[in-house]
Amino acid sequence: MREAAFVKQNKEKWIAFEKAITLNSKISPDQLADHYIQLTNDLAYAQTYYPDSKALQYLNSLASQAHQKIYKNKKESKNRIVSFWKYEFPLFFRQHQRILLFSFLIFAVATAIGAISALNDDSFVRLILGDGYVNETLNNIDKGDPTAIYKSGSEIGTFLGITINNIRVAFLAYAFGVITSLGTAYLLFSNGVMLGAFFTFFYNRDLLFEASKSIWLHGTIEISVIVIAGCAGMVMGNSILFPKTYSRKISFLKGAKDGLKIVVSTIPFFIIAGFIEGFITRYSNMPVWLAMTIIFSSLALIIFYYVIYPIILNKKHATQTYTA
Numbered sequence: 267m268r269e270a271a272f273v274k275q276n277k278e279k280w281i282a283f284e285k286a287i288t289l290n291s292k293i294s295p296d297q298l299a300d301h302y303i304q305l306t307n308d309l310a311y312a313q314t315y316y317p318d319s320k321a322l323q324y325l326n327s328l329a330s331q332a333h334q335k336i337y338k339n340k341k342e343s344k345n346r347i348v349s350f351w352k353y354e355f356p357l358f359f360r361q362h363q364r365i366l367l368f369s370f371l372i373f374a375v376a377t378a379i380g381a382i383s384a385l386n387d388d389s390f391v392r393l394i395l396g397d398g399y400v401n402e403t404l405n406n407i408d409k410g411d412p413t414a415i416y417k418s419g420s421e422i423g424t425f426l427g428i429t430i431n432n433i434r435v436a437f438l439a440y441a442f443g444v445i446t447s448l449g450t451a452y453l454l455f456s457n458g459v460m461l462g463a464f465f466t467f468f469y470n471r472d473l474l475f476e477a478s479k480s481i482w483l484h485g486t487i488e489i490s491v492i493v494i495a496g497c498a499g500m501v502m503g504n505s506i507l508f509p510k511t512y513s514r515k516i517s518f519l520k521g522a523k524d525g526l527k528i529v530v531s532t533i534p535f536f537i538i539a540g541f542i543e544g545f546i547t548r549y550s551n552m553p554v555w556l557a558m559t560i561i562f563s564s565l566a567l568i569i570f571y572y573v574i575y576p577i578i579l580n581k582k583h584a585t586q587t588y589t590a
């Protein structure tokens with residue numbers, strides 16, 4: 267059977283089932299189980315005959331949602347919060363990884379624009395970062411400690427202040443999705459320009475490596491998770507622009523729920539970033555190997571959890587579904 271015929275034959279059934287599980291419609295356990303069995307049969311068929319199709323991606327995502335719906339009331343010995351970050355969220359997030367890529371590209375392009383602008387106009391840094399920050403950092407450079415600004419304040423106070431502020435920024439990136447993806451894209455763009463100008467400021471003074479060694483200790487997770495929060499806002503924003511088979515209102519409610527789930531997933535990582543900034547970044551004289559270990563371990567953690575692990579878990583889940 268051609269893929270188009272397969273989709274046409276089953277489309278209405280899939281859409282009805284998706285609406286039933288997404289909108290928490292009243293559906294009996296027997297009906298839910300029956301629809302789930304039909305869905306897994308279709309998923310297995312698509313896996314066999316259309317391995318690289320969008321239909322397979324859609325069915326895999328729908329099967330994951332249905333699985334969560336069926337087993338949400340199942341008694342588990344594991345802590346519900348742990349289960350969310352270990353299983354529920356990675357299974358769910360696989361369908362939004364493409365939006366994460368778009369969020370990253372917007373941020374990367376903006377960073378490049380900020381860097382190029384700062385290279386060609388030194389006053390651009392003051393425009394973006396403010397005179398107060400630039401003057402204080404120049405004074406610290408004259409004193410031989412360019413990142414001294416990260417050593418001010420108590421460790422606990424810095425940890426709490428930075429963590430709360432970062433979480434606020436993440437929820438702001440998500441909230442900007444209310445004015446469609448353009449709102450979140452604007453926030454990502456402005457933060458990217460700021461980052462590019464920031465590092466170019468140190469580059470122009472031959473201090474890029476020294477500054478990077480300290481700032482990326484916490485910045486690796488902090489910046490990465492802001493991009494992920496941007497993904498959350500774009501998920502909500504796209505639900506307004508592209509409602510698909512839903513009414514715009516229902517699509518928005520679903521997108522807002524999905525985006526909120528993504529932004530909530532970032533909270534533990536912001537706590538880690540805040541801890542590093544409050545208790546570790548201030549020790550800028552640490553050995554280079556130790557700083558690089560922390561930086562690359564942080565990067566590996568983010569890439570694994572948001573990119574690699576969801577793929578692995580979804581493949582494992584699909585395999586279990588086929589053999590069930």
